[in-house]
Amino acid sequence: MAKKTIVYSRLFLMGFFFAPATVCSAMPVSDSISRHYYLDEVVIKAPSKNVISPQKLDGAVLERLNSLSVADAIRFFSGVQIKDYGGVGGIKTVNIRSMGTNQTGVYYNGIQLGNAQNGQIDLGKFSLENIDEIALYNGQKSDILQSAREFGSSGNIYLNSRRPKFEEGKNFHLRAAMKTGSFALINPSALLEYRLSDKISLSMNAEVLSSNGKYKFRYRRITPSGQIAYDTTAVRQNGDINAVRAEGGLQHYYSGSGIWKLQVYHYNSERGIPGAIVNNVWRRGERLWDRNSFVQTSWQDEFFACWQLRFNAKYAYDYTHYINNDDKLIHVDNIYVQRELYASLVNKVEVFKWWEASIAYDFQWNGMEKYLNVSRNSHWLAIATAMNLFEHLKIQASVLGTFINEEARSREEVPKKYKVTPGLFISYRPFKKIGLSFNAFYKQSYRYPTFNDLYYTDMGNAYLKPELAVQHNVGIMYEIERKEGIFHLFELKADYYYNRIRDKIIAYPKGQQFRWTMLNLGKVKINGLDATARLVLQFPHHWSLTGRLQYTYQTALDLTDPSDTYYGNQIPYIPWHSGSATGMLTWKNYALNYSFIYVGKRYNQQENIVYNYTQPWYTHDLSLSGSWRIKKTRLKTTLEINNLLSQDYDVILNYPMPRRNYRISLIVEY
Numbered sequence: 087m088a089k090k091t092i093v094y095s096r097l098f099l100m101g102f103f104f105a106p107a108t109v110c111s112a113m114p115v116s117d118s119i120s121r122h123y124y125l126d127e128v129v130i131k132a133p134s135k136n137v138i139s140p141q142k143l144d145g146a147v148l149e150r151l152n153s154l155s156v157a158d159a160i161r162f163f164s165g166v167q168i169k170d171y172g173g174v175g176g177i178k179t180v181n182i183r184s185m186g187t188n189q190t191g192v193y194y195n196g197i198q199l200g201n202a203q204n205g206q207i208d209l210g211k212f213s214l215e216n217i218d219e220i221a222l223y224n225g226q227k228s229d230i231l232q233s234a235r236e237f238g239s240s241g242n243i244y245l246n247s248r249r250p251k252f253e254e255g256k257n258f259h260l261r262a263a264m265k266t267g268s269f270a271l272i273n274p275s276a277l278l279e280y281r282l283s284d285k286i287s288l289s290m291n292a293e294v295l296s297s298n299g300k301y302k303f304r305y306r307r308i309t310p311s312g313q314i315a316y317d318t319t320a321v322r323q324n325g326d327i328n329a330v331r332a333e334g335g336l337q338h339y340y341s342g343s344g345i346w347k348l349q350v351y352h353y354n355s356e357r358g359i360p361g362a363i364v365n366n367v368w369r370r371g372e373r374l375w376d377r378n379s380f381v382q383t384s385w386q387d388e389f390f391a392c393w394q395l396r397f398n399a400k401y402a403y404d405y406t407h408y409i410n411n412d413d414k415l416i417h418v419d420n421i422y423v424q425r426e427l428y429a430s431l432v433n434k435v436e437v438f439k440w441w442e443a444s445i446a447y448d449f450q451w452n453g454m455e456k457y458l459n460v461s462r463n464s465h466w467l468a469i470a471t472a473m474n475l476f477e478h479l480k481i482q483a484s485v486l487g488t489f490i491n492e493e494a495r496s497r498e499e500v501p502k503k504y505k506v507t508p509g510l511f512i513s514y515r516p517f518k519k520i521g522l523s524f525n526a527f528y529k530q531s532y533r534y535p536t537f538n539d540l541y542y543t544d545m546g547n548a549y550l551k552p553e554l555a556v557q558h559n560v561g562i563m564y565e566i567e568r569k570e571g572i573f574h575l576f577e578l579k580a581d582y583y584y585n586r587i588r589d590k591i592i593a594y595p596k597g598q599q600f601r602w603t604m605l606n607l608g609k610v611k612i613n614g615l616d617a618t619a620r621l622v623l624q625f626p627h628h629w630s631l632t633g634r635l636q637y638t639y640q641t642a643l644d645l646t647d648p649s650d651t652y653y654g655n656q657i658p659y660i661p662w663h664s665g666s667a668t669g670m671l672t673w674k675n676y677a678l679n680y681s682f683i684y685v686g687k688r689y690n691q692q693e694n695i696v697y698n699y700t701q702p703w704y705t706h707d708l709s710l711s712g713s714w715r716i717k718k719t720r721l722k723t724t725l726e727i728n729n730l731l732s733q734d735y736d737v738i739l740n741y742p743m744p745r746r747n748y749r750i751s752l753i754v755e756y
Contacts, residue, residue: 137228137472137480137511138525139563139579141618144219147632150670150679150709154265154273154749156217156245157209161683162666163222164616164636165583167659168209170737171360174269174297174327178210182241183224183583184612184642184660185555186590188533191239195247195349197382197398198235200426200452211353211378212245215263215275216291216333219246224581225511225527225557228482231386231394233430234446234466237486237509240531240555240585250279250287250337257281260756267726267749269325270298285339292332295355299325303742304734305363322360322742324370329355344387353378361412362740371411379403380426392436402426423455443471454537462537465489477518482511488532505532505552521565531555535591551589558584574630575622585612590657608646610657615639628674637665644692655694659738661686661702675713682706690739703735703743720755 141163148159157178161168167181179187192199192207199207221244226237236242252259258280265273275293282288301322307315336348354377361370380402388394403425410418427450434444446468453461470484490503507530515523533553561581568574587610616638623631642660644652656662663686671678684704691698708730713722725748732746 137482137513138223138225138527138559138561140227141222142219144221147670148214148217148220150677150711154214155210156212156214156220159214159220160209160222160243162634162636162668162681164618164638164665165224165581165614165640166222167661167664167685168737169659170743171741174210174271174295174299174325177208177359179207180209180243182222182243183585183614183616184610184640184657185240185531185557185585185587186533186553188536188591189240189531189553189555191236191242193236193242193244194351195245195347195382196233196384197400197428197430198233200402200428200450211329211331211355211376213275213293213295213331215293216247216277217245218248220244221246224559224583225529226484226509228472228480228511230442230444230470230472230482230484231396231432231434232446233396233398233432234448234468234486235430235450237446237468237470237484238466238488238507238531240529240557247291247333247335248277248279248289250281250289252279252281252287261753262755263751263753265749265751268744268747269301270296271749272296287337289335289337290333293330295327295329295331297325297327299327299358299360301325301744301747303745305742306734320363320368322744323368324358324372325360327355327357329353329357341387345385347384348381349383350381351379360741363742364740367414371409371413373409373411375405375407377403377405394434396430396432396434398428398430400426400428402428425451425453425455427451440474441471442473443469445469452537460492460537463491464534465491478515480511480513482509484509488534490534503534505554507532521563521567523563524561525563526560527557528559529557531557533591553591554588555590556586556588572623572625574624575620577618577620579619580615580617583612583614583616585614586610587612609644610642611645612640612642614641628672630670630672632668632670632672634668635665636667637663639663650692652692652694655692656689658690658692659688659700661688677709677711679709679711680707685737700736700739703733703737705733705735706730718756720753722753722755724749724751726750 143159143162154174155178157168157170157180160166160180165183167184169179169181169187171177180190180192181187182190192209194212223242223244225241226232226239227242227244250259258278261277263275265271273293273295275291277289277291279287279289299322302319303322304317304319306317331353333352334350338346340346356373356375359370359372359374361367361372380400382398382400384396384398386394386396404423406422406424408418408420408422410416428448430446430448432444432446434442436442446466448466450464451461452464465488467487468484470482472480472482474480486507486509488505488507492503509527509529511525511527513523513525531554533555535552559581561579563577563579565577566573566575589608590610617636619635621633625631640660640662642657643654644650644657645654647653663684665684667682669680682704684702686702688700689698690700705728707726707728709724709726711722711724713720715721727746727748729744729746734745735743737743
């Protein structure tokens, strides 16, 4: 059945991809298209098509946050939980609205970062040195010119690297940076951007990261009876990291609307895996070597003023070597080699000025070698439409078909290998001149178990079922923006969401950080509220103040079996209350930045009992920066103080985080 469906889908795609040429050729080509082209940076801009507005961090805001990696910055989004195992080298994964890490798509320059082995993207690997924008979309991106896979996640995070920027009269741009600080941190980086012609530019970026990962922490545990079991200060061990990242990109803009991009990426690291601090055991013998490389290309163009095509392709190679030399545990020395081939073709037609339609087809092959020998062919077919009615009402609807063909060792029960999931997004703005809007969406998302979920010897569960998530969301947004006066911008946004997950797959550490226990929860009910407020004030004499507040309330209850002792309990590591606050005070080329993060009480196991209780935690961070220009050279220096009050806290139980720590950076640009 699945094979026939795929064949019919391919035939249908061929007809759809070539049909627009006939339709559009009959339409007059307008001399005034609602897009503007700036040849200096060759940035293509279009009117906002957002049905659901994303959360974004970009430009100067990213520079001022006390963040070393992408994971550190994403903590400031509402509705997001970060699993952080401590230190510079600790693994960091993201979870949006308790839907699970594997329900979150992470895209680097428009193409998804894949990991068929365990489905989790370690965001600690991605530095902010070359990131220009981070955007988080709940549900999916509003522009229907997107790959089929993008319709398949419960939420998507987009990481966009720097676009080459050149000052007038210059064909190149150089940038060198150096960061150092606590834990013997050494983090140099370099960037070169070169303009080969008016339409072709080249960029190269490299970075080295080294740290011993040693920091003091307080280890204090209290028994359920109230007695102190342990209370001591120790030094975190086996948290060292040595990593190198190198990237290269080529961009070619042509014919006003066409763009072709090529990118090469390589990451190589060796790190210790800081294990759990349990029963006075301070040192673990786990080591991890990673080599991640990919080459990806993207091409997009517009024809006849109403037909757009986008083609993406990628090849990725991932090598992982894991060793556990702990003499109290079974010796492990495994190598995992993972390869990925990916191709995507998207076709969008503007039927009328107010109505667009698209179809997208993605194919991906994943193969694992060495320890596991398994391969998987995945197909996604998406059909979507978007309408902008009377300039007040925006509607986006989509249907995604997912088809999986897998070759692996036999098992008694084979999960379903195809699923159709719909989505509907609506936004209504009642007044044209008043920034008040209402939005709502409904979406289904289908998550197939990863290779580790199904096959890994010590933790794999061959009986795992695919996960189906159903999302409901209603929200309101109010925005005021002025170009003159002190009051520059005010934005208030609130969303209530109601999610249901059937056969939710969860994982939590099983003794060793690299190994996990996998199981299905039959039914999980999630209710939550995300609220965001943003204020920008512009004062005389070059003073400005920017503030941002974010708050999340959430219940994520396990409703699998009424006979379970944990029936109706909050699922592990999901807090009821969490939030963040940032403040940025600037004067001319100087900036004082403050950030605060709070995570409320949680439970670290399925039963919400005193023994499994995990205390709330919060941190205060502060930074001061200044920049100067000496002829054609720009200098910038930043001093950061993280965890200002030196709080002792765990994001994950028994994985203590650093106390007060410092960083200083120097950037030179020419």
